[in-house]
Amino acid sequence: MTSRLSSLLRSMPLRLALGLVVLFSTVSLISLAASYVLTERSFEQAIRADLSQRIAGFRAAPTAAALSTLVEAEARETDPERLALSYLAPNRRQYGNAVIARDAEGYHVLSLSQESPDLSGDYLALTTSLQGGQLTIARSLSEIEALRAVFLNILGLSLLPTVLIALSGAVYLARRSARNVAAVGKTLDRLTSGDLQARVRPESDWSEDLAEIGTKIDEMARAQESSVAAIRQVSSDIAHDLKTPIQRVAVHLEDLSNREELAPPARDLVDQARTELDGVVSVFRSLLQIAQIESGTPKSAFVPLDLADLIGTCVELYEPSASDSRHDLSTRIAPDTPPIMGDRNLLLQLLANLIENALRHTPEGSEITLELKQQPDGVVLSVADTGPGIPDGETENVLQRLYRLDRSRMTPGSGLGLNFVSVVARLHGANLVLRDNAPGLRIDITFEPVKPVGLPDSV
Numbered sequence: 001m002t003s004r005l006s007s008l009l010r011s012m013p014l015r016l017a018l019g020l021v022v023l024f025s026t027v028s029l030i031s032l033a034a035s036y037v038l039t040e041r042s043f044e045q046a047i048r049a050d051l052s053q054r055i056a057g058f059r060a061a062p063t064a065a066a067l068s069t070l071v072e073a074e075a076r077e078t079d080p081e082r083l084a085l086s087y088l089a090p091n092r093r094q095y096g097n098a099v100i101a102r103d104a105e106g107y108h109v110l111s112l113s114q115e116s117p118d119l120s121g122d123y124l125a126l127t128t129s130l131q132g133g134q135l136t137i138a139r140s141l142s143e144i145e146a147l148r149a150v151f152l153n154i155l156g157l158s159l160l161p162t163v164l165i166a167l168s169g170a171v172y173l174a175r176r177s178a179r180n181v182a183a184v185g186k187t188l189d190r191l192t193s194g195d196l197q198a199r200v201r202p203e204s205d206w207s208e209d210l211a212e213i214g215t216k217i218d219e220m221a222r223a224q225e226s227s228v229a230a231i232r233q234v235s236s237d238i239a240h241d242l243k244t245p246i247q248r249v250a251v252h253l254e255d256l257s258n259r260e261e262l263a264p265p266a267r268d269l270v271d272q273a274r275t276e277l278d279g280v281v282s283v284f285r286s287l288l289q290i291a292q293i294e295s296g297t298p299k300s301a302f303v304p305l306d307l308a309d310l311i312g313t314c315v316e317l318y319e320p321s322a323s324d325s326r327h328d329l330s331t332r333i334a335p336d337t338p339p340i341m342g343d344r345n346l347l348l349q350l351l352a353n354l355i356e357n358a359l360r361h362t363p364e365g366s367e368i369t370l371e372l373k374q375q376p377d378g379v380v381l382s383v384a385d386t387g388p389g390i391p392d393g394e395t396e397n398v399l400q401r402l403y404r405l406d407r408s409r410m411t412p413g414s415g416l417g418l419n420f421v422s423v424v425a426r427l428h429g430a431n432l433v434l435r436d437n438a439p440g441l442r443i444d445i446t447f448e449p450v451k452p453v454g455l456p457d458s459v
Contacts, residue, residue: 017170021163028159036151040144044124047139051126054137064131068095071135082140084109084123090132100125100136109138121145180210187217196225250277302428304339304450305347307381311370314351318359326364329355334373338449342428350424354383354443357418362387362440378431379449384442390434421445 061067071087075097078085084098099110109123122145125138183200190198199221200214256262257270315331322329351370358368362385371382425432425445435442 017166017173021166021170024166025159025163028162029155032151032155032159036148039147043144043147044141047124047141047143048126051124051137051139055126055128055130055135058135059130061131064090064133067131067133067135068093071095080109081121082142084125084136084138084140086136086138087130088134098138100127100138176205177207177210180206180214184210184214184217187214187221191217191221191224196221196228246277250274253277302341302343305342305344306337306339307347307372307379307447308333308337310344310347310351311372311381314348314355315370318352318355322359322368325359327359327362328365328367330367330369332369332371332373337372337374337379340379340428340447341450342447346424346427350421350445351383353418353421358383358385358387358441366440374449375446378446381445381447382442384437384440386437386440389436389439389441 058067058070061070068087068089071085072095075085075095078097080097084100085096086099087095089095101110109125122141123138124141125136127134127136129135180202187198187200199218201218202211202214206214253270253274257267257274262270311331311333315329319329355368355370358366362368367386369382369384371380371384373380373382421443422432429448431444431446433444433446435444
């Protein structure tokens with residue numbers, strides 16, 4: 001579940017959708033904020049204009065007494081929570097429905113009414129000297145505060161649902177795209193594992209770019225299937241055509257070797273020819289086997305295998321040869337190493353090639369160790385020796401077909417051993433690394449372990 005969610009969050013459609021949502025939200029917030037600021041300023045200007053107009057009306061009073069009477073009359077009809085009127089007459093008497101007081105915290109509007117002595121909220125006030133006294137008119141800014149609430153409601157009722165809908169659409173599109181990408185990836189995995197009949201077959205609801213990629217992959221798969229079929233046919237024809245001549249040459253050499261009149265030098269040459277012919281047959285079979293594996297050995301035949309058992313079988317077979325050549329062949333097997341999926345015969349040949357390679361290219365007295373252990377990245381099979389190793393810069397070359405180091409050209413072998421190992425490792429999805437064993441060569445092959453049934457990919 002965690003891996004699927006992580007993959008979904010990294011998907012390009014969801015990232016694009018999230019980017020668009022963030023861009024849309026930013027533009028909407030900026031637009032709403034600008035609208036709010038402009039509307040607030042407009043309301044404030046309207047309040048200022050109203051206050052200025054009211055002050056102009058009070059200026060018509062001819063005397064302080066008339067102004068006091070006018071202020072009192074209007075104060076009785078006005079709610080101080082909406083409009084506060086205060087006139088401090090020349091005789092220091094207060095008229096109106098409120099008084100403007102000041103303390104350490106600033107100016108405050110206090111009601112003169114006994115029913116509602118306390119006034120809350122912000123006010124916008126204008127003050128002027130009139131008829132020897134001071135007239136102050138303050139209007140509540142509750143309309144602007146209500147405007148702020150209106151804009152917050154607009155934000156909550158328009159922007160948030162839009163964002164949620166957009167995110168839902170993005171998740172839907174990302175999941176659909178992830179399914180399409182998974183179909184492409186599954187097809188590529190099948191093609192890599194040797195199933196050349198695998199096809200993507202894009203459907204009509206696929207996006208145009210993914211559908212085009214799927215179509216190109218199908219075209220490539222058909223071309224590869226045709227090429228592999230042609231190669232297999234050619235290989236089969238070569239094997240069939242060369243089988244009989246090679247057998248005839250072997251029979252002729254056998255007959256020639258059995259002739260009594262054959263001189264000893266000639267008999268030696270015949271024996272050498274037979275040995276060389278056996279080498280040709282061995283190389284020919286190895287090349288055909290490698291070509292067959294590379295052309296698509298199906299993974300459907302893989303079964304869970306215990307590498308410890310395979311190592312034990314190989315070591316038991318090669319211990320006599322190691323003893324004869326005075327090599328020390330040993331194993332280090334970690335307990336409870338999980339099984340892997342693989343082909344038993346191919347992995348046995350892989351182990352055999354690694355052991356033969358170590359026996360052939362290391363001097364007497366060298367140590368050859370087969371190790372099996374589990375690490376965080378998988379099950380690691382290691383074959384290490386204390387021989388001369390491989391020079392720097394040659395580790396990639398020795399994995400190539402028919403490549404041999406200069407010092408190995410006088411030793412038996414075809415140069416196909418490590419190439420076969422790399423092909424089999426690649427078929428099993430394993431990582432092959434050649435390291436310096438200081439001294440000697442260490443070959444590490446990391447396999448993916450078999451997951452227990454019912455255990456999720458991630459917890």
